[in-house]
Amino acid sequence: MAKILIMANNDVGLYKFRKELIEELVKTNEVYVSLPYGDLTPQLIELGCKLINTPINRRGTNPLTDLLLLMNYKKIIKNIKPNVVLTYTIKPNVYGGLASRLSGVPYLANITGLGTAVENSGLLQKLTLFFYKISLKKAKCVFFQNKENEEFLTKKITINKHRLIPGSGVNLTQYSLLEYPDNDIVHFLFISRVMKEKGIEQYLDAAEYIKGKYPNTEFHVLGFCEDAYEDKLIEMQNKGIIQYHGMQNDVRKFHKISHCTIHPTYYPEGMSNVLLESAASGRPIITTDRSGCREIVEEGVNGFIVKEKNSKDLIQKIEMFLRLGYDTKKQMGLAGRKKVEREFDRQIVVNAYINTIIDLRKK
Template sequence: MARILILANSDIGLYKFRKELVEKLVMENEVYVSLPYGDFTTKLEEIGCKLINTAISRRGTNPITDLKLLTNYIKIIRNIKPDVVLTYTIKPNVYGGLACRINDIPFLANITGLGSALENRGLLQKVTLFLYRASLKKASCVFFQNKENKEFLLKNISISNYRLLPGSGVNIEDYSLLEYPPQDNINFLFIARIMKEKGIDQYLEAAEYIKGKYPNTTFHILGPCEDAYEGELEMMQEKGIIQYHGMQSDVKKFQRLSHCTIHPTYYPEGMSNVLLESAASGRPIITTNRSGCREIVDDGINGYIVKQKNGKDLIEKVEKFLNLDYEAKRKMGLQGRGKVERDFNRQNVVDAYSKEIKKITNK
């Protein structure tokens, strides 16, 4: 048995988007997981993982806090002595990668999105690129989730071995095709952290306009509030413009009543799991023209693509969707399901990891 260490920043993300890989690894290896404990820690333990509680400031830029994370990773790696390390998201990739390099341990990095630091030019971008160069230089393989991220990093960093994955993929059995709901009332769904870069302003703008013009519409919002939107959401809910449901562990019950998922993000995505799960469920999607989103939408076929930060364009596409007849809406959802089955099956991600791990462990 090989000893595998996984470094991640969220138990819910690891469980929801990489459970199938973790289950396969546990069957054949001794698997350790380092991340901040949360509501899904027990589920990972039930699979068979050995958990290590590791604090991470996901969006913080305090160098002292980040240095402490690097020190923790070095200690964890020296204690466990893994045969291979798997890292996900920016800080585990950077500081976990550096810790692996210091300890001469093979590791596989997954670029789940470049983050705001690399999105905009400036000192922070230069510092982040420097850290990526140092951390990814000795990576056994770097997995990318979209072509734009791959091209950007390969232009700025020398990476010897890399592969392009279909994001995290989606479990097409777990997210099965749902029956399309009747359209006496049209339900739209926003699923994301409530923050500016996820396009919440554009969604609220569209909701206010569309609800006033088309009373038989409902705009649902699911997700934790990370920016100061609580007051605005409460006010709009009191007016009957939106329905805010907060953080939900079971998204499928909302997918069942939904006619369309709206994801107007301009956050640096790897590949949007929200869109993959919505399309797999047979729901049309409306999203922005940016990497990590546009790959999942064939414009006019299984949804619509809108301009970033453009509430007017979003309103136009929502109206265009509303003016479709019932069968056209349903067929749009079926097209999305077919696209996910062809291009985004999570089993392909599991197979890619298995191949790279076997190269390293020879098992």
């Protein structure tokens, strides 16, 4: 059996968005996963993966820590002797890719979003692009999740082979089409880590205004809350403006009651899984005009697009949505479902990886 090594920075993303690929790989390969041990690691092991517990400081910029990670990756590759390495997210892409290159092992990288380090110009951007240049140069294929990321990075650095895939795709069985709610209260969902760059301030501004003008609305917030917003969420919940539900392992029960998902992010997304899952469930979406979000929305067909960091524009689009009749809202949800069926089925991503790996084995 061939050996496949997967490097990632956490078990949650790997299990939730790559499970179907792993299920396919373990059928005919010995699959190892290198990442920090977490709550979903037992599920990865249950799928058939062999775990290599690998600590990673996901957002740290300490050169010594990153050097140790590179050395650790080299050691892991030396011990396992994989036939191919798959990497996800920035540090595994950079240091896992570099370790693979130095070890002479074929590797496939996935750009799950460029991140603020690359999006914001400055010294950190230059350093990150330099590391990408030396780590991705010999990659057998670099998968991009949106066209803008692909065009930006391929203009900055030389990448021999690259391919555009529809993000992580969405499991259309797991996120099945739900009945559209028929009640007097209109429910909106915010599903994300509660942080500034995800647009939480714009969402809360809109919730306060809309709730005051349209009492028959409810604004829900789902996700891990950063300390900076905890007091504000509690205060607004006590005032009856929002309902904060914290981190949820399964958001489908909230999609059942929801009429629309609002995702006002301006974080450098690869392709928004929140929007893919919402659209797959038959829910209209309101999101920002940026890569990783706009690809999922056809304006006025399955949702609305708003300007970044613009609470006023978000409020206007929510009001436009509220003025729509029930049948129109329902049709928007159905249009979103059809769009993800056509363009974002996770099987498209699985097939892209499997076919690329098969081609590698033939060489």
